[in-house]
Each structure stands twice: as structure tokens, then as C-alpha cells.
Amino acid sequence: MSLMDRMRAKSLHAAALLLLFTASMSPASAAQVRGATVEDAIAMVRIQHGVTPEDDVAAFSPDGSQAAFVTWRGDLARNTNVYELRLVDLRSPLGVRPPHIVLTREFPGERRDQQASPIKQLRFVQGGKAISYLGLDSAGLAQAYLLDLATGTETQLTRHPSAIRTFTVGPDGKLLAFSAVLNPEDGSAQRMEDDGVFMWDTDVFPTPSKFTLISPVLSRMNGWNAIRQYFLVEGGRNRLIFDTRQSRPALPLDLKDEKVAAAPTQSLVDDSSLPFAVLPASPDGKHLLLYPYQLTEHPMHPEKYAYYGAPHMNAYTHRTAPLVGVVDVATGRIEPLVDAPSPQFERYESGAPLWSPDGKSVIVYTLSPERPADPPSWVEVDLDTHRVSPLGLEKDSRPLAWAGDGRTLVLSRKGEQFGRLARGSGRAWGKAVYTGAVKGFNPDWSVASDGRLVLGVRDGLRAAPELVAFDPATQQSTPLTDLNPQLAALRLGEIAPYHWQSKADAPADGFLVKPVDYQPGKRYPLVILLDDGTLHKEGEPYLLDGAWQLSGHATQMLAAQGFMVLYTREPPMRDVVETPAEGERIRTYTEAAVAKLDSEGLIDPLRIGIAGWSRAGYYTSYLLIHSSIKFAAASNIDGGASEYTDRLRPFTDEELKRVSAPILFNSHGLWSLVYHGAMADRLLALNRPADILYFQSASHSTTRPQHRLRSLGSNIDWWRFWLMDQEDPDPAKVAQYAHWRGLRDMRAKPASGVGK
Secondary structure: OOHHHHHHHHHHHHHHHHHHHHHOOOHHHHOOOOEOOHHHHHHOOEEOOOOOOOOEOOEEOOOOOEEEEEEEEEEOOOOEEEEEEEEEEOOOOOOOOOOEEEEEEEEOOEOOEOOOOOOEEEEEEHHHOEEEEEEEOOOOOEEEEEEEOOOOOEEEOOOOOOOEEEEEEOOOOOEEEEEEEEOOOOOHHHHHHHOOOOOOOOOOOOOOOOOOOOHHHHHHHOOOOOEEEEEEEEOOEEEEEEEHHHOOOOOOOOOOOHHHHHOOOOOOOOHHHOOOOEOOEOOOOOEEEEEEEOOOOOOOOHHHOHHHHOOOOOHHHHHOOOEEEEEEOOOOOEEEOOOOOOOOOOOOOOOOOEEOOOOOEEEEEEOOOOOOOOOOEEEEEEOOOOOEEEOOOOOOEEEEEEOOOOOEEEEEEOOOEEEEEEEOOOOOEOOOEEEEEOOOEOOOOEOEEOOOOEEEEEEEOOEEEEEEEEEOOOOEEEEOOOOOHHHHHOEOOOEEEEEEEEEOOEEEEEEEEOOOOOOOOOOEEEEEEEOOOOOOOOOOOOOOOOOOOOOOOOHHHHHHOOOEEEEEOOOOOOOOOOOOHHHHHHHHHHHHHHHHHHHOOOEEEEEEEEEEEOHHHHHHHHHHHHOOOOOOEEEEEOOOOOEHHHOOEOOOHHHHOOOOOOEEEEEEOHHHHHHHHHHHHHHHHOOOOEEEEEEOOOOOOOOOHHHHHHHHHHHHHHHHHHHHOOOOOOHHHHHHHHHHHHHHHHOOOOOOOOOO
């Protein structure tokens, strides 16, 4: 039996004993049983993000009587995730009938897509009697399906040889159009297979890496050169109308410019750079909106727009400055809706375009070709005349949906305030009126609205996320789900917002989780979990494990083991990203937090661990090299093993000599292993303890249950070993601790000959 099998068997046995034990106990006594475990985090039912083509949390039926959303949870016994399409009754009395499951799919996850799901892009059709959705066929390829809600019968709408990315159907459920991935054969693969190529050959590797030569090869292996094709469906036949090879980078790449060379390499040609793609049909089915759309012979020149000169813009945003295209379904002809970019990089304002109920106009977020100095805004564009009428919305506001009268837009401001914008005389717009706000909506989930109700996700520091309906007219909010009643029985560590000053003008904050059996006056080992920008600047989310990323960050599980945990929000970084000041901001930010915790007598300054995922992995490495804090251990999760602000160059031996803390590298896939392995090799040559936990098929944000069990469990073991000098007596971990004791002994040895 393998180590993973033994770990799984042990966790299942423990879970079974717990169920037998708690079944005979009252809720009050069961609440005293235990703190949170990794198994609790895996089994937690979670609401899927973005289930509609517009990325809303739910889809409404045409009459507003019901809504559809998707949940998922881990099934550790079968090492898969279980996805469930649920329908909720929105008729009065609201919330009395619990949601019921109409479709269940098992899906372990996708290595290349951390947001992959077997049920997404939901749309009610046939008057609410059926739902179209993007699912997976027997070969694991995404295809379009139609689900009859009365009979449960599924009909496969597409049988394309490659994965479907977006699709649109008419009100009758008939497939109108779709887009799909294509991996072009350009001859370079054959050259690499049969001939041999130099790594500087730009015909094979258009964006070579100066420092890590394997990176271009790994990019090709991961299919990052895939393109996207768009098809109209006519009489059962597919007609190609657009191919992203017809697009071009909005600005040419200048690899001599170090900032350009360090930025992402994708352009509108690449399928991987099109996360905001939509393909909605007009109500009469005569037109489609194709976004993003761009032609080589129709350059946008985004450099003329002041918006693209903002500090947070980089070469990538310049190269992905697309139009919204209007497709005539009868002819396949495409023309720009507005001859200006429609950027989708703003947090609150931007969003998918909306057809008017009569199909005569489009509500769209765009820049203005006549006023290039103006920021982007929401406007209405007449389809026949292309006349542009500004809506006059203030910052952080956007339209959600049309109200039932067809003349009023439902608005959202910062995701928690709602209002209406009505037409005046003719087609002129009046003034926005905000009618109310609902507290506790988590902005990680985009709200949905049918013009009458707003659906969103509410959670809290001790309350798991639930779907909630908000009525702007009555100001009433009603919970619609109770997805995780079992979590109420856990003893969670006390969690509260924590604030400090990193410097005179820079307030900083995060969440401090105290040990489950916290004793005032006692100093505890501290684990700092760095955020990668996934925590919003406001709100109090439920943190059983991590926010968004679900590996490594064992928040409440660490509290159950006697650790103090500081989960930090990322400080504002837009003005310093990709500069040497980026790491320094994190350093002063983190050192100030530790200083305050120490002054309050909460932590043992000799037992501090630091962990970060993705770009926060870079922050972890930077802190180990540059911070005055003497970290006792570190965990670097799928990122950070190079100097990000200097074209991803490897850290020098002089830099690595400053690292004193043992590092656990968590490598998700070959790309990550290449970077982590290079840094770990140099550290070991310098007698700096380093270990690698490798997941060959894990996505960037790990979702597969066994991966999460191993990742979260091993990180807990790592912190207990280095910060508490404790070892799990599980016989399956004997070799693990023998290896770690060897790493601990390494510190006493002089460095080997290399790099002295």
C-alpha cells in the first residue's frame, strides 16, 4: 500500500469513527468534539464561481420563478469532486423550499485550468423547461448540452473534435453558434521532433526566456499556443466565421524592453488569454456579440487612450485591447460595435455586454474613440446607427440586468449596493437611483439579477458561504441554502480582523486566527499566510482553509494544532508591481505586522513561519532573503523561485546565502518543478534545508481531494516539525521525518564547495 493509500485509509477510518461517535451526541456536546481537520475542508460544499456565460453566480428562469446554481465538494474516498446543479424556487414564500439537485457530475479537476468544471455556462431555455450548459463528453472534452428539467434527459448539442469554450442557443434551445480550441501545427513541432533547434530560434519560440531556457518548451507542452475559432451553426453544419489568428497583438513585442519581456506573452491570438470571452445572441437570434474581437488590419492603437497609461497597466493589457464585434447571423459578417477597446480589467465597473430586450441596442463598457482621454464607461449603442449614449454611471457601478418593464436597468455598486436606472422620454436615460444595500455579499462571486431579485453569496468569519436573495424594493434578504450544517459542530479558532501600520501613510490589515485553546498571556508559534490578491480589500470571508486557492493554506487546521495564524490581505501594489519596490513593500508590511504581534505578547518571535502561493510565493522568497525577521520555516506554493522583477532571473548564491529558514517547495506540475528544483538545488549545495512536494497533475489552485489531503496535511506536518519540534507518530510518515531530521542536521555542516 502506497503512502497516499495509507493516508487516505487512515482519514476515512477516522471520519467513520467520528460519525459513529457524534451520532449519539447532542449538538451541544458534539460542538466540543474537535477542531477543524483537512477532511472537513475537503468535504465542505462550496458554491461554484461564475456559472453563466456572463460569470454570474446563478442563472434565472425567464419568468423569474427559479434559479440555477452549481455546488461542488470533495469525495476523498473516490478522489474526485462531486458537482451538483441545483434549482431553487424563488416564488413566495421565498426560501421555504430548499434547492433540489437536478444533475450530478464527478470531476477530479483539470491540470491546465484551475477553474474547470463539468457544469457551467448555464442558460434557461424553452420557457424555463430546459437548461443549456457546458459539460464534458466521455473523452473529457467540453461540449454543449441541453437538460430537460422534467425528464432529466440530456441532449448533446455539439460533437466538436476539440474543446468548446463558449456557445449560444436560441430561446428554443437550438444551437446558434460556438467557439472552440484549435492547436495549430505550424511545423516547429516537427522540427523539434526530427531535427533539433536552438533555444534562441524565434521561429520556434517567439518569446524566448533569457534566464530559464526550458520555459519556452514548457509553454508549448502546455498548449499555450492554442488559438480559438468561432462557428455559426446552419442546418446542422458549422460555418467558420472567425479565427483568432486574424487578430494581432495590440502592440508589437519588443523583447529588448525588459518590462515587456517580463510581462505575460499572450495576445488575442492565444486561447489562454481570453478568459472574458462571451458570445451572446440578441433576443431575436439575428445577431451575436463576439468579444474579444480584433483584426490585424484594424489596429486599435491603445497607446492613444489615457486609460492604458495608468500604473496598473502593462504590456499584456496593451496587447489585449479588443473590440466588441457584432455578427450578422444570416451572412456571418462581423463589424465593430464601437471603434474603441472594451477593457475588462476593472474590478467593479467592467462586465459583459447586455442586449436590450427589444434587440435594438447593446449596453457595453467601452472607451470612446472621440474622447480618448476619458476613462471607459457604460454606454448604450444603437445597433442600426451605432450612436453612443452614455449611461452616466458613477465609478464602481455597473448594470446587472434589465427589469421586467424593458426600460429600466438594475445596477450594482461595489457588489453590495443596488439601484435602478430608468429611461426618460424617448430613449434618453435618467439619473441612477440607489435603493438599498445588502451587507455581507462576498465580491468573489458576481451577483446575478433578473430585474426583481439579486442573488449573491453571503459568508462571514465563522459562517460558510450560502446563496442569498436580496429584494432591492423591500430591502429584505433571504438565505436560500444551508449547505454545510456539519461545520457548526467544529471548534474553530477565534478569528477577527487585524490591523497595523506598515508605515505612517499605509494602513495594513488581515485576519488573525488564535489557537482553538488560546490562553491569554501565552506566546504562540506564528504562521503567516500571504495573500496573492485573492482577498478583497473589504469584507470578512469564511477562512476554513484558503481564499480561492485550496492547497497549503490550512488556516483553521493550524489553529486546531495550537498555532497563531495571520492571514494577510495583499497591500496596494499597482504602483510598484514589476519594480524593485514591490518586494520592499511586502517586507515593510510583514515586518510591521510581526512587530505589533510581538509587542502584544501574542507570538514567539523565534517560531515564525511564512507561506505564499503563486506571486505570494515570490514574496515568500523575497522575505527569506531580505527581511530582518528570522523565520523558522517557510512554504513556497507553486511560485516564487526566481526574481520576478528582473525577468524571472534565478536568485544568486549571494542572495540564497541569506536564507536561513528551511523551505518546503510545493510544485504543481512540471513548470513549477523546473523553477523550484533549480532554487532547491542551489540551497542544498549551500547547506540550506529545502524539500520539494511534487504534484504532477495538480492545477495551480489545487482542487483534487487527494492532492489537497497531501498538500494541507504535509504543510501542517512541516510547521509542527520546524516550529513546534513535533512529529506525527503515524508509521506511514517515518521516512518523511527521517528525511526532515537530515535537513535539520544539515544546518550544522559547512557549505559544499560550490557557491562559497
